[in-house]
Amino acid sequence: MDKQLITLRVNGEVHELAIPVHKTLLEVLREDLHLTGTKHGCELGECGTCTVLVDGQPVLSCLALAVEWQHRDIVTVEGLADGPRPHPLQQAFAELGAAQCGYCIPGTLLTAKALLDHNPRPTRQEIKEALSGNLCRCTGYIKIIEAVERAAQRMAAQTAFAESAAR
Amino acid sequence: MADKTPFSIVGKPLPKVDAWAKCAGETIYADDLNLPRMLYGKLLRSPHPHAIIKRMDTRRARALPGVHAVITGEDLPIKFGILPVSQDEEALAREKVRYIGDPVAAVAAVDEETAEEALKLIDVEYEPLPAITSIDEALAQSENRIHEYNKVGNIQKAVALEFGDVEEGFAEADYIREDIFFYQGSTHLPMEQHAAVAAYGPDGKLTLWSSTQTPHYVHRALAKVLEMPPSHIRVIATPVGGGFGGKSDPFSHEIVAAKLSMLTGRPVKITLTREEVFYAHRGRHPVLMWVKTGVKRDGAITAMHFKTFLDGGAYGSYGVASTYYTGALQTVTYKIPRYKFEGMRVFTNKPPCGPKRGHGTPQPRYALEVHLDKIAEDLGLDPVDMRRRHLVDENSLTVNWLRITTCSLKACIDKVIEASGFRQKFRRLPFGKGVGFACSSYLSGAGLPIYWNHMPHSGVQIKIDRGGGVAVFCGSIDIGQGSDSILAYVVAEILGIRPEDIRVVTADTDLTPVDLGSYSSRVTVMTGNAAMEAAEKLKDLLLTVAGEKLEVPKNRLVAVDRRIFDAEDPERSISFVEAVQLAEARFGTLGSVGSYKPPESPGKYKGSGVGPSPSYSYTACVAQVDVDPETGLVTVEKIWIAHDIGRSINPLLVEGQVEGSVYMGLGEALMEEQVFRKGLHKIPSMLEYKSPTTLEMCDVETFIIEKPDPHGPFGAKEVGQGPLLPVPPAVANAVYDAVGVRIDEVPITPEKVLKALEAKARGEDGRYGPSRIPDVAFPAPTTVDVPPEWQPAIVAEGTS
Ligand code: FES
Ligand code: FES
Numbered sequence: 001m002d003k004q005l006i007t008l009r010v011n012g013e014v015h016e017l018a019i020p021v022h023k024t025l026l027e028v029l030r031e032d033l034h035l036t037g038t039k040h041g042c043e044l045g046e047c048g049t050c051t052v053l054v055d056g057q058p059v060l061s062c063l064a065l066a067v068e069w070q071h072r073d074i075v076t077v078e079g080l081a082d083g084p085r086p087h088p089l090q091q092a093f094a095e096l097g098a099a100q101c102g103y104c105i106p107g108t109l110l111t112a113k114a115l116l117d118h119n120p121r122p123t124r125q126e127i128k129e130a131l132s133g134n135l136c137r138c139t140g141y142i143k144i145i146e147a148v149e150r151a152a153q154r155m156a157a158q159t160a161f162a163e164s165a166a167r
Numbered sequence: 168m169a170d171k172t173p174f175s176i177v178g179k180p181l182p183k184v185d186a187w188a189k190c191a192g193e194t195i196y197a198d199d200l201n202l203p204r205m206l207y208g209k210l211l212r213s214p215h216p217h218a219i220i221k222r223m224d225t226r227r228a229r230a231l232p233g234v235h236a237v238i239t240g241e242d243l244p245i246k247f248g249i250l251p252v253s254q255d256e257e258a259l260a261r262e263k264v265r266y267i268g269d270p271v272a273a274v275a276a277v278d279e280e281t282a283e284e285a286l287k288l289i290d291v292e293y294e295p296l297p298a299i300t301s302i303d304e305a306l307a308q309s310e311n312r313i314h315e316y317n318k319v320g321n322i323q324k325a326v327a328l329e330f331g332d333v334e335e336g337f338a339e340a341d342y343i344r345e346d347i348f349f350y351q352g353s354t355h356l357p358m359e360q361h362a363a364v365a366a367y368g369p370d371g372k373l374t375l376w377s378s379t380q381t382p383h384y385v386h387r388a389l390a391k392v393l394e395m396p397p398s399h400i401r402v403i404a405t406p407v408g409g410g411f412g413g414k415s416d417p418f419s420h421e422i423v424a425a426k427l428s429m430l431t432g433r434p435v436k437i438t439l440t441r442e443e444v445f446y447a448h449r450g451r452h453p454v455l456m457w458v459k460t461g462v463k464r465d466g467a468i469t470a471m472h473f474k475t476f477l478d479g480g481a482y483g484s485y486g487v488a489s490t491y492y493t494g495a496l497q498t499v500t501y502k503i504p505r506y507k508f509e510g511m512r513v514f515t516n517k518p519p520c521g522p523k524r525g526h527g528t529p530q531p532r533y534a535l536e537v538h539l540d541k542i543a544e545d546l547g548l549d550p551v552d553m554r555r556r557h558l559v560d561e562n563s564l565t566v567n568w569l570r571i572t573t574c575s576l577k578a579c580i581d582k583v584i585e586a587s588g589f590r591q592k593f594r595r596l597p598f599g600k601g602v603g604f605a606c607s608s609y610l611s612g613a614g615l616p617i618y619w620n621h622m623p624h625s626g627v628q629i630k631i632d633r634g635g636g637v638a639v640f641c642g643s644i645d646i647g648q649g650s651d652s653i654l655a656y657v658v659a660e661i662l663g664i665r666p667e668d669i670r671v672v673t674a675d676t677d678l679t680p681v682d683l684g685s686y687s688s689r690v691t692v693m694t695g696n697a698a699m700e701a702a703e704k705l706k707d708l709l710l711t712v713a714g715e716k717l718e719v720p721k722n723r724l725v726a727v728d729r730r731i732f733d734a735e736d737p738e739r740s741i742s743f744v745e746a747v748q749l750a751e752a753r754f755g756t757l758g759s760v761g762s763y764k765p766p767e768s769p770g771k772y773k774g775s776g777v778g779p780s781p782s783y784s785y786t787a788c789v790a791q792v793d794v795d796p797e798t799g800l801v802t803v804e805k806i807w808i809a810h811d812i813g814r815s816i817n818p819l820l821v822e823g824q825v826e827g828s829v830y831m832g833l834g835e836a837l838m839e840e841q842v843f844r845k846g847l848h849k850i851p852s853m854l855e856y857k858s859p860t861t862l863e864m865c866d867v868e869t870f871i872i873e874k875p876d877p878h879g880p881f882g883a884k885e886v887g888q889g890p891l892l893p894v895p896p897a898v899a900n901a902v903y904d905a906v907g908v909r910i911d912e913v914p915i916t917p918e919k920v921l922k923a924l925e926a927k928a929r930g931e932d933g934r935y936g937p938s939r940i941p942d943v944a945f946p947a948p949t950t951v952d953v954p955p956e957w958q959p960a961i962v963a964e965g966t967s
Contacts, residue, residue, distance in 0.1 A: 036192075036201075039358070042853050044441065044854070046441075047358065081191060090187075090190040093186070094183075094187055094189075095182055095186075097180075097182070097820055097823050099186055100647035100648065101408045101410075102190075102647065103196065103357075103408030104358045105189055128861040129862070132860045133860075135860065136358065137358050137411070138647045138827050140827050140828075140831075141861045143826065144861075
């Protein structure tokens with residue numbers, strides 16, 4: 001099997017790995033880096049469960065070849081919190097019971113983060129559209145959408161506070 | 168909701184105990200396990216729906232470098248199955264295969280690719296047999312038998328029960344109506360693919376981690392098939408990434424992983440691919456139904472006769488229970504004084520059907536609620552009032568001997584009717600817009616275990632550490648419904664501590680007392696009651712020492728917020744930790760157990776085992792739809808739903824279960840279906856199997872109706888499954904209100920709506936649905952004496 005030496009930057013840490021060229025980013029994250037927070041539901045690009053962020057954009061890691069994403073900024077669910085402090089999205093998801101079985105949640109959180117980073121005040125419809133590729137079988141999406149709204153409000157309030165403090 | 172309860176934990180919208188781990192990606196699901204020296208297993212599956220295995224040669228596969236073991240059915244000859252009456256599955260099929268996807272051989276190799284490569288090197292010679300893919304074919308081809316153990320042809324089970332004389336009941340009716348319905352099969356589609364890791368050690372002991380809803384039943388199946396003492400097998404259910412009934416059977420891949428580990432002496436992991444999850448199935452049975460109901464002019468039912476035909480797929484699974492369930496719960500919503508049920512499950516060459524959320528009851532509920540809607544219209548009655556007038560009484564027995572305890576359905580109905588503005592909308596909205604109404608009921612846990620025994624259905628153990636930490640041990644498995652949290656809330660409430668002071672240890676057959684599993688909406692009621700009993704015992708010890716220390720009578724003491732104090736003088740108090748240490752000094756190590764067994768069912772006839780429950784939940788639902796007459800597309804705009812939960816232990820979790828149930832009901836009502844062509848699954852992928860995304864999901868307004876039930880912990884009843892049931896019929900009734908056509912078959916696809924609209928335009932019946940049921944004889948019914956309150960003389964008085 002052809003192996004290649006690659007460099008991946010995941011959650012700010014640089015990893016050097018020798019991997020078969022056909023290995024997906026999903027497999028490398030889970031099997032080589034043991035970052036099992038990234039889940040899979042189909043490995044065919046159909047469910048969104050394996051979503052990670054690459055340079056701030058949601059990417060289906062089951063369809064991505066690891067070799068093609070070297071030297072990019074990869075963020076997984078493990079990289080979402082700020083040290084011991086949960087990300088506002090994680091906080092809101094936990095508070096509202098948006099994670100039932102929790103299996104879709106890592107992918108959904110990252111898609112939601114990409115949304116809020118680009119659009120801090122999304123409408124309900126914009127949230128629905130952004131999350132339409134992340135299937136969830138448990139929640140009917142309602143608490144997930146509410147949690148994204150709550151996180152957006154808090155993040156906006158924090159930004160406003162930080163700005164006024166800086167002035 | 169204003170806080171009127173005396174509770175400090177129960178009823179509060181607290182985060183789940185596992186919420187932080189789940190949101191951090193730290194929860195370890197089965198496929199996340201990675202053990203040293205672990206091998207990967209793969210199953211070879213049949214490409215034929217029905218065939219004899221003539222010959223199998225595994226030599227080339229064994230010779231492939233990296234392959235550590237190859238096994239076939241000869242290595243696992245003992246049959247198993249979830250129900251004692253249908254032990255008809257083999258971990259690997261030996262003589263014949265019965266559906267596309269039936270496993271025939273398995274490989275353990277150093278990685279998944281090598282294992283897959285090895286599968287290709289296994290030579291199997293099949294002799295194809297004609298495939299049976301429908302109820303009609305199953306009945307017509309009685310010589311072409313899928314199994315040999317059932318009595319006749321491909322009929323796995325035929326049941327007939329009659330409660331009172333239905334003909335007499337029909338004779339008393341002012342109006343009689345018959346209808347035929349079909350409810351298509353669908354699958355659970357859990358986001359997590361099934362996975363299992365087995366590790367067999369040199370000590371001769373086996374550990375299996377599996378994403379299963381029923382570790383106890385898997386434990387039993389492993390012991391049977393592997394011929395090992397259960398005491399040497401440990402089954403650990405990992406947090407389940409979505410179950411909905413689809414992970415409630417012991418599965419081939421679990422047994423195979425164990426066997427491969429025993430042969431290689433190394434851990435073996437098998438994770439099903441998404442395509443294989445479609446083959447594992449055990450989903451909603453496709454059911455063809457016929458119903459005949461006699462009513463008085465005011466809609467009071469005088470008699471009902473219900474027939475169901477279940478397309479069971481290739482194996483028994485829960486099917487015998489499913490068959491009974493299609494006839495058991497019709498009686499627990501409206502008063503039915505005479506009732507006859509005939510049900511039949513046939514084998515077909517498709518993945519086996521089993522329990523999916525609502526197990527066997529969404530199909531007849533859909534039929535019943537649409538049927539009643541038609542009757543109301545025929546009689547010129549309001550569909551809401553007609554139902555509301557004839558609800559079951561609290562503390563009563565149904566004609567088929569099910570005990571109703573509490574029923575707040577009236578309050579549920581009033582809530583959704585008012586909130587939705589139903590009365591202003593019904594038959595008054597413009598063409599294309601409509602509202603529909605339906606009710607339902609469901610059981611809070613099955614009254615009987617799956618295998619006959621007298622032991623508790625649920626056990627809980629508690630131990631308290633000197634530092635005040637409390638550990639709760641229970642065999643239950645959290646499948647996302649929040650069962651771990653319920654254990655923590657219940658124990659915290661009773662001991663007067665916080666859920667975060669509690670460590671919950673669950674679903675490990677070596678460490679935790681048995682709980683039968685996360686099925687039949689049983690967990691909150693049964694583990695909750697067991698946890699209450701265990702916690703009350705410890706509380707008694709703590710109050711004893713606290714009372715002595717404070718010199719206050721025990722019955723005046725209250726435990727809240729990690730303190731125990733005198734209710735009359737709250738300043739007199741000691742901390743929980745202090746009480747724990749005093750109690751340990753006085754009584755020794757602190758621990759206790761609690762267990763729960765449902766009350767005995769009053770029904771004593773054959774078949775009475777399916778249907779009884781400690782209590783029934785009730786739900787009322789209004790759906791508002793938009794139907795595009797050009798395309799036939801149905802859009803559900805909003806669902807109003809009220810659920811009688813008895814007591815909500817955590818309203819967030821209750822709402823979550825209601826919303827998730829509505830979502831799943833919506834999927835079944837509009838789009839989800841398992842369809843096959845020549846035994847071949849048309850759609851074993853998530854792209855092709857349509858399920859609602861955020862964009863198809865409608866708005867939901869949920870009302871929680873509370874009236875504590877005497878059998879529930881703090882009065883709680885179920886919520887995990889019941890709220891799914893009224894959704895499909897409410898949507899179907901709304902479609903009729905919108906465009907005047909009856910879609911008597913779910914899913915209600917655009918194609919069916921258009922066909923019905925076209926038929927109506929031609930002046931024919933504006934209906935889409937089946938027009939006949941198979942002409943097949945049921946056995947003579949078992950006639951059952953009705954409970955005293957349904958004896959003819961009393962009934963006549965009651966309805967006059
Ligand atoms: S695993 Fe389903 S999209 Fe990647
Ligand atoms: S929480 Fe279970 S799939 Fe989304």
